[in-house]
Amino acid sequence: MRKTRAVTHADLAPSHGSTGLGSKTGAFLMVLTIVCGLFCFVLCLIAEAARSQVTWVNSGSKENDEDSQCIYTGSGKIPLLCAAIAFVGLAVAMVVEHVYMLIAVSKATPPALVVWDPNSAYSKTITWKAGFFFVTTWICFAVGEILLLIGLSVESGHLKNWSRPRPNCLVIREGLFSVAGIFALLTVFFAAGLYLTALCAQRMSQEHENTRREILEASALYASPPRSPQHQTITSMARENPVVREDQIEQSSFTYPPAFAKQLHLVL
Template identity: 65%
Template structure:
């Protein structure tokens, strides 16, 4: 009976990392990040300023527009991060190749992927946290003078110029860093799948070569004559050598 790939190894779990759903969710999260950035620019342009007159200050606006814009930007950025990371968590948990991953300590490609994944993960959550904190500061300040904003006051609290813009830039950076983490996970999965496919092919050829049918070679060996491999076994040897040579080449260019 012929040995097939299915006989040599169990079928791994399917992963949704490279699916159309994954690509759609990544594009959606990027669009949410762009929407957050635009809302932050609107909040920056409409932010309340302070005017002083006779040791008293008044606001130039009620702060409703920047408050609403900053609130929507806060929610959009949070939604983008939830979409990206929940999808990554579910997709990785459904992939045997990533869950049971064992890196070769001598593989430069594996080390590079590890450093990239760590960088993107830390950069994503750092920029996200700082951006959300800045938006919360802006929300708290703009919500403090919704009523009687024209009345003179002894002190007025205002947001510094560029706070909302910086929050928008950080939010956009967080979304792109998360996309980089997604691409790194895709590269890792593809790298492992190539390794597994090559191992299965090598094992299949090895099994075929390890148990050759009895042929005139055996008779020649019994007679003390030099054995010659049949054409099929010669083909198996060449195929095995081909896989061993190309395995390293394909893993380098993933």
């Protein structure tokens, strides 16, 4: 015997497709963004370990001898390459993730935070969380990119003739690439928090909309009066005259039997 299943609101609701926040594509991009942030952090640590340093010749320090010169300990190619990859990778990850979230939220039905009461406590909490994660994500991203850009500009200044003594040598302070890697890591984690907040808001708005639809359907079902039967009217066609029939009642004459009539005549 074939089994039947009842149709629910979840079956009638529109599917999210491949661009929804809760789809596999969204989860994959979120995981890819976190992995990219970890990769940028590792690259920043490598750049910090391989950054160029300075050694002084003819004197122990420049302050003691004005004629002393400095020499770089390396060409700076390794930290320059690592910092460049981290700079581009973090920027691409942020742009792809936020563009995807923008498309997913704009195509969501119903839009998150639209059907809610703006004065409710939960709506205010979600709004503050989303605002916090959005602002902190872009602040950490900007700081990390600026630090990486400073490192790129300094390390690219002595790619050629790096072993030649110079009167002035510009180097990066210790820990700059490490701090940039920390900010890159914070960027992807705050972005993940923003994604989860938007996903939670969308799911709650969908549940709220489904509940409101069920209440409206139930109220419309019980509030509507019963339908009265429709009256059928008979219309006459053209050139059609009504036929009036008169039922004629014929009065039958009553005749007495002959024997009874004879007795009646004798009595009279």
